[in-house]
Structures are given as structure tokens and as C-alpha cells.
Amino acid sequence: MIIEFYTMMLLMAVVWPLLLAIPALQSRLPWPRYLALTPAVVLLTLPNDISIKLPWLLYGTGFALDGNSRWILGAFIVIWFAAATLTFSAKQKPALKYSSTFYLLTMAGNLGALLTTDLVGFFVFSTLMSYGFYGLVIQDGDKTFQRAGRLYLYFLIAADLALFEALLLMAFTTNNFQYEIARQAMSTMSASPIYPYMVLIGFSLKAGIWPFYFWLSTALHSCSRTVALFLVGGPITISLVGLIRWLPAREDIHIMGIVMQVLGAAAILHFILRLFLAGKNRFSISWFIIASTGLFSLVLGTMLVNSSWPQHAYIAYPFIASVSILFTIVILIFGKNIKQLDSPSTAPYFITNILDRFNTWIKTAQQSVSKLKHRTINLWDNAVAIVVRKFASVSGDHKIKHFVTDWKINITLFLILILAFAWLAN
Amino acid sequence: MNWNNWIPLLVVISSLLPGLIIFSLAEDKVRTRVMLNLFGAFAKLALVGLMLWGVYQGYHYETRLPLLPNLDLVLRAGPLALLFVSLSTILWLVTTVYAIGYLEDSPHRSRFFGFFSLCVTATVGVALAGNLITFLVFYELLTLATYPLIVHRGTEEARLAGKTYLRYTVTGGALMLIGTVWLYSLTGTLEFTPRGILSNIGEQHYPALIIIFVMLIAGLGVKAALVPLHGWLPKAMIAPAPVSSLLHAVAVVKAGAFGIVRVVYDVFGVEFAAGLGVLTPLAWLAAFTILYGSLRALFQDDLKRRLAYSTISQVSYITLGVAIAGPIATIGGVVHLVHQGLMKITLFFCAGNLAETLGIHKISEMNGVGRRMPWTMAAFTIGAFGMIGAPPIAGFISKWYLGLGALNTGQSWVIVVLAGSSLFNAMYFLPILHRAWFMPSPESWPSEHHFGNKETAWALLLPPLVTAAMALAAGLLVTVPFSPLEWAKLISVREFYQP
Numbered sequence: 001m002i003i004e005f006y007t008m009m010l011l012m013a014v015v016w017p018l019l020l021a022i023p024a025l026q027s028r029l030p031w032p033r034y035l036a037l038t039p040a041v042v043l044l045t046l047p048n049d050i051s052i053k054l055p056w057l058l059y060g061t062g063f064a065l066d067g068n069s070r071w072i073l074g075a076f077i078v079i080w081f082a083a084a085t086l087t088f089s090a091k092q093k094p095a096l097k098y099s100s101t102f103y104l105l106t107m108a109g110n111l112g113a114l115l116t117t118d119l120v121g122f123f124v125f126s127t128l129m130s131y132g133f134y135g136l137v138i139q140d141g142d143k144t145f146q147r148a149g150r151l152y153l154y155f156l157i158a159a160d161l162a163l164f165e166a167l168l169l170m171a172f173t174t175n176n177f178q179y180e181i182a183r184q185a186m187s188t189m190s191a192s193p194i195y196p197y198m199v200l201i202g203f204s205l206k207a208g209i210w211p212f213y214f215w216l217s218t219a220l221h222s223c224s225r226t227v228a229l230f231l232v233g234g235p236i237t238i239s240l241v242g243l244i245r246w247l248p249a250r251e252d253i254h255i256m257g258i259v260m261q262v263l264g265a266a267a268i269l270h271f272i273l274r275l276f277l278a279g280k281n282r283f284s285i286s287w288f289i290i291a292s293t294g295l296f297s298l299v300l301g302t303m304l305v306n307s308s309w310p311q312h313a314y315i316a317y318p319f320i321a322s323v324s325i326l327f328t329i330v331i332l333i334f335g336k337n338i339k340q341l342d343s344p345s346t347a348p349y350f351i352t353n354i355l356d357r358f359n360t361w362i363k364t365a366q367q368s369v370s371k372l373k374h375r376t377i378n379l380w381d382n383a384v385a386i387v388v389r390k391f392a393s394v395s396g397d398h399k400i401k402h403f404v405t406d407w408k409i410n411i412t413l414f415l416i417l418i419l420a421f422a423w424l425a426n
Numbered sequence: 427m428n429w430n431n432w433i434p435l436l437v438v439i440s441s442l443l444p445g446l447i448i449f450s451l452a453e454d455k456v457r458t459r460v461m462l463n464l465f466g467a468f469a470k471l472a473l474v475g476l477m478l479w480g481v482y483q484g485y486h487y488e489t490r491l492p493l494l495p496n497l498d499l500v501l502r503a504g505p506l507a508l509l510f511v512s513l514s515t516i517l518w519l520v521t522t523v524y525a526i527g528y529l530e531d532s533p534h535r536s537r538f539f540g541f542f543s544l545c546v547t548a549t550v551g552v553a554l555a556g557n558l559i560t561f562l563v564f565y566e567l568l569t570l571a572t573y574p575l576i577v578h579r580g581t582e583e584a585r586l587a588g589k590t591y592l593r594y595t596v597t598g599g600a601l602m603l604i605g606t607v608w609l610y611s612l613t614g615t616l617e618f619t620p621r622g623i624l625s626n627i628g629e630q631h632y633p634a635l636i637i638i639f640v641m642l643i644a645g646l647g648v649k650a651a652l653v654p655l656h657g658w659l660p661k662a663m664i665a666p667a668p669v670s671s672l673l674h675a676v677a678v679v680k681a682g683a684f685g686i687v688r689v690v691y692d693v694f695g696v697e698f699a700a701g702l703g704v705l706t707p708l709a710w711l712a713a714f715t716i717l718y719g720s721l722r723a724l725f726q727d728d729l730k731r732r733l734a735y736s737t738i739s740q741v742s743y744i745t746l747g748v749a750i751a752g753p754i755a756t757i758g759g760v761v762h763l764v765h766q767g768l769m770k771i772t773l774f775f776c777a778g779n780l781a782e783t784l785g786i787h788k789i790s791e792m793n794g795v796g797r798r799m800p801w802t803m804a805a806f807t808i809g810a811f812g813m814i815g816a817p818p819i820a821g822f823i824s825k826w827y828l829g830l831g832a833l834n835t836g837q838s839w840v841i842v843v844l845a846g847s848s849l850f851n852a853m854y855f856l857p858i859l860h861r862a863w864f865m866p867s868p869e870s871w872p873s874e875h876h877f878g879n880k881e882t883a884w885a886l887l888l889p890p891l892v893t894a895a896m897a898l899a900a901g902l903l904v905t906v907p908f909s910p911l912e913w914a915k916l917i918s919v920r921e922f923y924q925p
Contacts, residue, residue: 023800055905056903056905056906057902057903058818058902058904058905059904059905060905098796098797098800098863120817123817124817124818127816127817131811131816135863135864138860138864139864146864153856157849157852160816161845161848161849164815164825164829164845164848165829165841165845167826168826168829168830168833168841169833171826171830172830172833172834359853362721362724363724363725366721366722366724366725
């Protein structure tokens, strides 16, 4: 009976916030943000591992809570409880009408990604979390928020494309997407060697691992304390968990390990330099986050080089959980002045400029193609008009002019067909 | 001939008969017209449900009526036909409800609903056609039945759009007719057969077969809006929203794409067509159309035009899936026939709601509309995310199988096309969502109608919510029996693995 109750709680930990995200239901219940967290809190009291299979959902997914996930779940509960408390007394602006919906969608995605037992489920829930989080970043609507959100979105789309490619490569090798089975399948040398790199790029973009950190400082500068908490608890933590769960243990993965070591070392160096060069009393939370993800990258890279991966993967979970809680405390204490502490990075301007130029370039290319098309059509029209004039003057039948003008597309197609025939006959 | 043999014909008649009666109804006979429409839609649904169950149990449904010497009018319910018929039938019911709400108090409703029913009759005929000549008859009927719907508003712009539509489709139809006659002269049969009808044909006919293939694909490509035969589709957006939904999700565009599937699988046969070397150019053309449509969609401010270019892009996924010529890509292409229909009809319903309720036609007018019409925009959001390929909505499943199919057949370039298309989809859909949900609302809307405390009329709101829910369910419940994916798998098995 107790097991059934906890199994129900396992399912409800994800489904309940999703249901509460519906505005009509949310407005009828007291404290929906705390209420949504209840099944997850109950779940944490269960001493044993628990799982539920849902073969009818997606490609056959399920939810499970084991010793490793418990660390992260504990951290999430702390973060979401703190966020709920921070937003409890906040006065709602009209622009924030759906902030609770975005909040609860992010929460559902966050918990779902953690508790799901397969890669497709992880991808689905992390996407839900990411777009919910975008809503939270962007909702206030001023220009800095918009820029932060836009930048986050660029990185998110790129990350999702990389992870989608990784999933396809995995599906090409195995049709069982459960973490362990998929990992074993992707660890064989017959599996695509690009897969780990796609995983690394995807999750590095999502977690803001150096050198993909640009959006972090802008987002932290732009957002409130609550959103800063979600940032740590949501995209960053879940992406690091994703990296652990998706990475295979191939024999040739040590090359990627070296890459990760270099990235990690660069991130730490970046942090040290920024700390020395910064003025008095001016530091950025984002630097510490970049340093932490850098440290994670360095350690993980070392494990990959030493081939001790994934036997020692379990160490990563308490690390991620403790760092998340540490940042929660930092944000709660110092976060009131988060905008003064975090200066927005200038790098995002560079990125958005490139993307704006790309957009302009596409527009110009499209206009050029359109012009070329119209010129070709005009040339053809003129040629047809000359032929028609000649024909009309010879035959004396002027109706043909209107006919040809009205049906020129069809006549053109017919002529192309005759040419095709002639070409094939030869 | 037993009772089962009449069921495919009854499915066709279930919309033809109400349509013919509706033509004769006076404008003020609203209730009779609504009853006839709904009776036809529900009767068709029941009959299709019966056939689905029957085919699942192994029954065979075929109506064969003499048409020409040695050529019969054949209606047959196989898995592929039923996939398309089910889609058309379900979406017809939803679109009928929507059209009843949308056209309330507008003139010429009997004419509209009469042709609307004829249009669905033709679509169902196209779907159930058991040979190429039956297909052609209904395909041309579809052209003729759709024209009055496009020009329904009677404006100069509508008439011009209709004229363009006719020029394109009549030419396409003529090409198809020539191709069909030529094919018959070579093979002596036009029956749709798994793995095609050309396995015994001599090599000396291969050049002719290439021309026939090009003619058939060009004829079908007009309706499937393959570039450069797509010009009529953005212009046809002048038609009322239910017609746009019908064109893009239920009937015309789908009939073209479905025809391509039929020609490749059941006339030429995938392996034979691949051996003939015609599938690779078709795949390239589909890939080009996918990227071109997305690129053009990026720069449209008119919401329906943006959706029209999106259709040009999205429908070519079906052609791409077929042209990749592998069992997994086939699943992706065929299932997208249904998935694209569900997602695109949702988007068009929402566009219609915005136009009808607030007078919004342009994307630049959509600021803050999510707060004014949250349910409509929630449905639009699901449709848009599905189009982007975000999980777990139906579009994700299509892209998954297309990508996997490409890897399976060693055509990795398709992945680049899919990624590029997803990127463009995100670039032209996410700004709409951003405007709707996060930008401040204007002080007044272009032309606002009030519906009490509801955001819009129930008849307009329910259809997009139902189709959005279906698009979501098609993505979430992919492995349950009777899901579009399971049917697509059945079709793929029949095409590639059954002896």
C-alpha cells in the first residue's frame, strides 16, 4: 500500500505541477507554487529506490528515484521552496499574468527531466523546462530582459538541435533509450563517434559551460532573484545531470576528456583573471557559476581520460547538489543587489549582432532571388510578347494575344515539356 | 458483391448526398443545413471507424464499378487509404463545426457548404482510389470543387486568386492525364499495387517511364506546392479561414502529397523508382522546397501568408520521406501526412479566430493577444511548437523518423535540411509567440467583437483546442494501437517487408 502511495507520488511529482500550470485550476487553489512541490517533498521521505514504467507514453518511458537522483531532488526542493517564498509576497503586474504558469511548467520540466528513466523523456522534459524558463526570463518585458531571453533562446535552439542529432545517432544504434542500455550501446566502437561531441555541445550550451557562458551574465544581470534561482536550479543543474546521464564510455572518449579538461581549465583561469581585474566590491555571481561548471568539466574530463567513467559518476551528483544549494544561499543573501553585482557581458552584443547580420543577409538574399525571378519572368514575357505580336500581325487574329497573356504559365510548362521530350528522344 | 463491398462507396456518398441537398437549400434554412452537415460528417466518421476496425481484423473492402472498357472505378480501403481517409473525416467534422461558427450571418452559405461537402467527397475519393484513373477523376473533381470556395468572398482579389489556382491545377491535371494515358499504353493496367505495376516492363521503356514519372509528379506537385509549382498557394490565402484549413490540412495540398506517395509506392514501386534514378532528384527538390518555403515564411507579416509558406515547406517533408526510399523514412513521411494536418489546421483555426474576433491579420498586430485570447493562443503555441519539431508534439515524431530514415539509408545530408528547417521554423514561429505572450497589448484591437465573458464563440474556440489536443496526443501516445505512427508502421511493413 505504501509502495503504491509512493509510486503515485512519483508520478504526481511531475503531473501535479503540470496540472497546476493551467490558470483556471491554479486560481482555485491556495498557494499553488508550494502545493505543486508537495509530491516531490513526500517522495524524498521514502528511504528506498522506487520506479514506475509507462510503456504507453512516448517510446516507453518511466520515472524512477534512486540514490543519485535523491541528491538532486533534495537540492531542487530547496531551490523551488526558496523561489516560491520569494515570489509569495511579490505583487503581480499585468504583464506577469502567466508567471505562475511559466513557473509551474519550468518546475514540471525540471522534476520530469530528473526523474525520467530514458533519454527521450529527458529531452522532452528538459525542453519543457527550457521554454518555461524562457517565459520566466522574458515576462517583465523591458529591453534588458528581452535581450537576455533572446540570447538564451538562440543558445537553447542550438543546444536542442545538437541533442536531437545525438538522439538520432543513438536511435540509429539502439531502440532502447533507457539510460544504462543506451549508454552501453553507445559505448561500443560501432556506435557513432560524433555522438559524445553532440552531447557535449548540447549540454555545454544549455549549462553555459565555458566558452558558451555569454547568456549567463546577461540573464543574471537582467533577472530577479527568483529567476536567478531558477537559472541555477533549472537549466544549469539539469544540463550537468544530462551530461552525466547521456555520456557513453567509449574507448576513444579520452580525446573528448582532454577537450573538457582544457575547457574546464580555461573557465577557472577566466574566473581568476576576472576576480583580479575586477574593481573593489564588484564581483559577479555568473563568474562563480562559470568557475563551478568549469570545475565540473575539468573533473569529468579527467575521469574520461583515466577511463574511470562512468564507474565514478555517482560522485557528480552530490557535487552538483551541493553547488546548487550553495548558489541558492549566495543568491538569497547577496541577490537583492544582483543587478549591481552583475554587469552584462559585452559578448552577447557581438553574438546578437552576428545573428542580426545573418538575418539581414537572408533578407537580402531572398530579395535578390525575388528580383532575379521577376527579371526572368519579365524577359520571358517580353519574348512571348514579341512572338505573339509577330503571330498576330501575320494571322490577323488579335484574340491570341489575350490568350497567351492569360495562359503564359501553362504555355511555358508545355514548352518545357516539349524540350524535355526532345532531349530524351535524343 | 456483399455488403462490405459497398462501404467505401457509402463513405464517398456520405458527404456527396448532403452536399447536393445543401445546394438546393434556401439561405435561411440554417438548422437544416447544420443538421445535414453534421449528419454527413458523423455518418462518414462511423463508416470510417467501421472500416478501420475491419481492416485491423483483416477484412477487405473494395467497391468496383465499370467506368471505361477494361478500366473500373475502384474504391479500396487499405492501410494507406485509411490513414488519409481518417484524417480527412475527423478534420472535416471539426472544420464543419468551425465553419458553422465562422460563417454565421455571412451570405451564400448554402453554396459554400455545398462545395465544402463536394470538396471532402473528392478528397475521400482520392484517398480510397484503387487505381490511377479513379484517383485522377476525384483529383480533378477536387480542383473544381475547391475553386468556388477560394473565390467565395467574390472580391477582385479572390477572383484573381481563383484564376491563378485554376491555371496551376488545370495544367497539373492535364499533365497527369497525359502521364496516366501513356502509362496505361505501356502497362495495360493502372491498379495500385504494393511495390508497383512496373516490375515486368522492359528496359527500353525506361526513358519513357522517366518522363511519365516527371509528368505525374509535376501534376501532383502543383497541389503539393512543390517549388516552383507553389505560386497559387499563398494567393489562395484570400479565402475564408475554414477554406484555408481545408486547403492546407485536409484536402488539396494533402491530396497532392498523398498522390506522390501513391505514385512512388503503388505505381512505380519504391525499389523500381530508386533504380530508375528518379527518387534522388525528387528528394533534392523536396529538400529545396522545405528550405525555400521556410525562408519565404520568415519575411511575411501577413499571418495566413506566413502559414501558407510554412505549409509549402512542411508538406514537402512527406515527399522527402517518400523519396529517401527506406522503411523508416517512409514512416516519417507518411505519419507527417497526419501530423502536419493536425498542427496546421490548428494554426489556421487560430488565425481565423484572431481575424474574426479582433480583426488581426498581421503578425505586427499580435502584441499581447495571448492575454486577450489565452485559449486560442495556447492552441496556436502547441501547433507552432509542433511545427518547429519540439517534443513531445506530433511534429517531433515526424522529424525523428525522417532523420532516422535518412541515417538508415546513408543520406546524412537530410539531417542538415531538417536541422536548417527546424531553425527557420523557430525563427518564424517564436517571434509570433513572443509578441503574443510577452509584448504589451495595444489600447484597442483593429476590429473587436465581444462574445460575453468568453474570448470568442464556442464554435470557433473548440475546434482549435480539439486539434491541438490531438497533435499533442499524437506525439505523446505514439506507441498505442491505432496511433498515426502505428498505422504508418503498418504501411511501411506492407511496402518493404511483406512478400
